[in-house]
Amino acid sequence: MREWMALSAAALALAGCVAPERPDVVRPIEGDSISYETGPCFGRCPVYAVTVRPDGSGVFEGKNFTAVTGERSFRLTRAEYDAFAAKLAPYRPATGEIRYTPDEPRCGSAPTDMPSVEVIWTRAIGDSQKLHFYYGCRRDNAAIADALGHAAELLPIQALIGPRP
Numbered sequence: 001m002r003e004w005m006a007l008s009a010a011a012l013a014l015a016g017c018v019a020p021e022r023p024d025v026v027r028p029i030e031g032d033s034i035s036y037e038t039g040p041c042f043g044r045c046p047v048y049a050v051t052v053r054p055d056g057s058g059v060f061e062g063k064n065f066t067a068v069t070g071e072r073s074f075r076l077t078r079a080e081y082d083a084f085a086a087k088l089a090p091y092r093p094a095t096g097e098i099r100y101t102p103d104e105p106r107c108g109s110a111p112t113d114m115p116s117v118e119v120i121w122t123r124a125i126g127d128s129q130k131l132h133f134y135y136g137c138r139r140d141n142a143a144i145a146d147a148l149g150h151a152a153e154l155l156p157i158q159a160l161i162g163p164r165p
Helices: 002-015 078-091 135-140 142-154
Strands: 033-038 047-052 057-064 070-075 096-100 116-122 128-134
Touching (some): 078 128
């Protein structure tokens, strides 16, 4: 009986050393991914898709007005992945999808010749969240427009995208 009590006391003491899991923090695991895809504009906006994973793997697909067309694999560091994920994290929906488009209340009136970006966070456990942002909605949403517009600069894909027009 004393041995059981001693083991119980030791287990309780050690339990106090473990930090509680925070449900509001999404920790990436190997099977997670972030996909970032730009949409066309009236002009020469680069149109591409990129998917990155915390294990350092990435795939770039140049579609239109990029230095490279087609699919290319690349590597990124964990620091690059973390910086990219952190830049996008404040705009990640808790569940489902959020849209910023002229036909949605978050936008208001907007010009119709601007590019867009769609970000999809996919977790290995099978759920995903999606954000669609049309840059014509920038007027009332400058912070998100700036964060999304500069997020891809944190990835080692600038040579694949090419110079900005």
